[in-house]
Amino acid sequence: MTIKLDHVLADPRTWRPTECAIAGALEVLGPRSSLLIMREALLFGVRRFDLFVTRVGVTEAVAAARLKHLTEAGLLVRQPYKEPGSRTRYEYVPTQKGRDLTPVVLALMEWGSKYLKPDGAPLSVVDDASREPVRVGYLAPDGTERREEDLRIQPSRRDR
Amino acid sequence: MTIKLDHVLADPRTWRPTECAIAGALEVLGPRSSLLIMREALLFGVRRFDLFVTRVGVTEAVAAARLKHLTEAGLLVRQPYKEPGSRTRYEYVPTQKGRDLTPVVLALMEWGSKYLKPDGAPLSVVDDASREPVRVGYLAPDGTERREEDLRIQPSRRDR
DNA sequence: ATCCTGACTATGGATTTCCATAGTCAGGAA
DNA sequence: TTCCTGACTATGGAAATCCATAGTCAGGAT
Numbered sequence: 001m002t003i004k005l006d007h008v009l010a011d012p013r014t015w016r017p018t019e020c021a022i023a024g025a026l027e028v029l030g031p032r033s034s035l036l037i038m039r040e041a042l043l044f045g046v047r048r049f050d051l052f053v054t055r056v057g058v059t060e061a062v063a064a065a066r067l068k069h070l071t072e073a074g075l076l077v078r079q080p081y082k083e084p085g086s087r088t089r090y091e092y093v094p095t096q097k098g099r100d101l102t103p104v105v106l107a108l109m110e111w112g113s114k115y116l117k118p119d120g121a122p123l124s125v126v127d128d129a130s131r132e133p134v135r136v137g138y139l140a141p142d143g144t145e146r147r148e149e150d151l152r153i154q155p156s157r158r159d160r
Numbered sequence: 161m162t163i164k165l166d167h168v169l170a171d172p173r174t175w176r177p178t179e180c181a182i183a184g185a186l187e188v189l190g191p192r193s194s195l196l197i198m199r200e201a202l203l204f205g206v207r208r209f210d211l212f213v214t215r216v217g218v219t220e221a222v223a224a225a226r227l228k229h230l231t232e233a234g235l236l237v238r239q240p241y242k243e244p245g246s247r248t249r250y251e252y253v254p255t256q257k258g259r260d261l262t263p264v265v266l267a268l269m270e271w272g273s274k275y276l277k278p279d280g281a282p283l284s285v286v287d288d289a290s291r292e293p294v295r296v297g298y299l300a301p302d303g304t305e306r307r308e309e310d311l312r313i314q315p316s317r318r319d320r
Numbered sequence: 321a322t323c324c325t326g327a328c329t330a331t332g333g334a335t336t337t338c339c340a341t342a343g344t345c346a347g348g349a350a
Numbered sequence: 351t352t353c354c355t356g357a358c359t360a361t362g363g364a365a366a367t368c369c370a371t372a373g374t375c376a377g378g379a380t
Contacts, residue, residue, distance in 0.1 A: 023196060024277070035186060040172070100275070106298070107264040122180075124313070126312050130300070138263075156282060245348075324377100327375085336368085339362105339363085345359095347356100
């Protein structure tokens with residue numbers, strides 16, 4: 001294994017992951033279509049109901065259920081908007097909580113592109129200025145890169 | 161939206177994400193327990209069947225199905241091992257393909273810790289040397305950080 | 321007043337995921 | 351030879367997710 005473990009975590013037989021943040025995240029993002037909805041909202045700027053339906057490739061019932069769930073979970077907000085000559089409609093806009101899922105979505109995209117699209121991924125993420133490819137990685141507070149071998153998982157200090 | 165879009169992608173009504181790498185990744189990682197199995201294997205060094213069962217909190221049948229699926233998908237390999245005084249058994253070890261999912265898992269953990277654990281996450285990821293917190297972010301080829309506003313999504317060049 | 325459209329809601333059924341419980345199977349230990 | 355243990359497999363059923371199809375509903379357009 002490459003990531004180091006604090007000594008109290010080192011033997012997995014002696015403890016269990018309670019209140020795991022990953023399990024909690026999957027509670028919200030469990031259904032497959034949830035992340036695909038967020039993909040559309042975060043990466044491609046989709047806001048409207050029927051575009052979610054057609055682009056995610058899911059039925060209206062499923063899209064409605066997911067959008068409602070994601071809205072209740074606070075990842076999207078339902079905002080009224082009005083195009084001239086149309087009545088008021090609603091669009092689904094990512095909140096900060098929703099936007100902060102972008103690294104998850106891009107990390108998934110990077111992994112899928114690398115391992116599931118041997119002919120090359122259809123889309124790539126680049127630096128807007130230099131057009132060089134951008135990847136997901138680990139960063140220290142000062143913005144310098146860390147590799148997986150540099151990482152350690154430890155219990156957070158909950159005392160004081 | 162913060163990420164920029166290539167002009168041919170700008171209007172989501174004019175195209176559809178075909179062969180999406182994210183959808184492909186979710187095909188492999190669809191069931192909730194898949195990612196929890198990978199969490200154990202990648203972050204906590206779990207290798208053995210019954211530890212996956214107890215730590216993920218899933219039945220043996222589900223664990224067996226997931227381990228088989230993840231093995232067939234090439235994220236884990238089933239390797240024989242032998243402890244003295246025991247017969248040969250098998251353990252599940254992440255492959256490179258599996259290990260490359262670590263950013264996804266850590267990104268999910270970071271998001272879950274931030275938004276679902278207001279009392280503070282039970283575990284944190286730090287730099288092994290400095291013990292400073294490490295976060296998931298975006299990196300240019302030279303290892304310098306990029307923010308979301310610096311990113312652009314564009315079709316990959318498939319010609320030539 | 322009627323039509324139309326975007327945004328849903330409702331119903332029924334197939335499939336997947338999951339749990340609980342029980343059984344199997346290969347060897348080392350006694 | 352029998353027991354035990356770790357690693358599964360089998361069965362039955364509950365629940366979640368999904369699809370296909372059809373219906374509703376609000377209001378601007380005509």
